[in-house]
Amino acid sequence: MNRITGTIRTKEDIEKLIDNKRNIVMLVTEGCAIIEVNFTRHAVRKGYSIFLFSDGFIKIIDTSAAFSAHYASFNFFLVEDLFYRIKSPYFWRCLYATPSYPLTTSLLQALQRWFDQLEWSLTNIAPDRLDLILKQQLYLLFVTIEDQLLQQGKYDTSQPFSNSWAYMIRFLDLVDKFCHKYREVQFYADKLCISTTYLNKTVNRLWHVSPKELIDHKTLLAIKSYLTDTDLPIKQIAVEMNFDDASYFCRYFRRMTGVALSTYRQQKQMNGGLKCTE
Numbered sequence: 001m002n003r004i005t006g007t008i009r010t011k012e013d014i015e016k017l018i019d020n021k022r023n024i025v026m027l028v029t030e031g032c033a034i035i036e037v038n039f040t041r042h043a044v045r046k047g048y049s050i051f052l053f054s055d056g057f058i059k060i061i062d063t064s065a066a067f068s069a070h071y072a073s074f075n076f077f078l079v080e081d082l083f084y085r086i087k088s089p090y091f092w093r094c095l096y097a098t099p100s101y102p103l104t105t106s107l108l109q110a111l112q113r114w115f116d117q118l119e120w121s122l123t124n125i126a127p128d129r130l131d132l133i134l135k136q137q138l139y140l141l142f143v144t145i146e147d148q149l150l151q152q153g154k155y156d157t158s159q160p161f162s163n164s165w166a167y168m169i170r171f172l173d174l175v176d177k178f179c180h181k182y183r184e185v186q187f188y189a190d191k192l193c194i195s196t197t198y199l200n201k202t203v204n205r206l207w208h209v210s211p212k213e214l215i216d217h218k219t220l221l222a223i224k225s226y227l228t229d230t231d232l233p234i235k236q237i238a239v240e241m242n243f244d245d246a247s248y249f250c251r252y253f254r255r256m257t258g259v260a261l262s263t264y265r266q267q268k269q270m271n272g273g274l275k276c277t278e
Helices: 011-019 076-085 089-097 105-124 127-151 163-178 185-192 196-207 211-229 234-240 246-257 261-270
Strands: 005-008 023-030 032-037 040-045 048-052 058-063 068-074 100-102
Touching: 005 011, 005 105, 011 058, 023 076, 023 105, 032 048, 040 048, 068 105, 076 127, 076 211, 089 127, 089 163, 105 127, 163 185, 163 196, 163 211, 185 196, 185 211, 196 211, 211 234, 211 246, 211 261, 234 246, 234 261, 246 261
Parallel strands: none
Antiparallel strands: 005 068, 023 048, 023 068, 032 040, 032 058, 048 100
């Protein structure tokens, strides 16, 4: 795994991060800076947090001599579950509109502990379980931020959402509801009453992935849940996931993951999962 945590001190440091198109959580630990996020300038100083998603843009305009910030960067598929689990459109719009803000003393301490726990996980958690732990840690952080923003009255419920965001939110809800049965982009475009071309452009512009990638990713999460959390035979899982052909179901999983269904299940059993039958 590429290093996902570190310290930023210079303009060059932030440029290296942005080149990788990752999602970033940042905490200013010393000094102050003028940054530009999504073409809007913000003044930040010690105790400020910054959240940037892979479709955003950030650069440092100027810094004090002592400026430094901790960061953690994550690829899309570690962050993607957040959009399913935290569905408040006001929360996401707030983070996009105001990506940096001062932390209260208690929230600052919580974020510092979160960075410490993240470092511990990266060092100590087994590689085959690390993604699961990182997803849970990201969820706990963002649901905490959501709660604090709500308590502080940061949500602006008076402004309507753009069509793109409205379609994106509805698309995510539909995928969450129907991924067990439908894997074609056309189905979701029809449900949204838009063309597949428009859906592709919208999802690509907001998340830099295709609708099909999102559908397949959610489908895989559902399949993996059946494999690890139930004792259903693989043929029955194929039926539950609306695969008419069990052989195609096995090929689909191998093509998407590089691992055979039976091998994946056996690996999870060895790591303490259920004892299941084919």
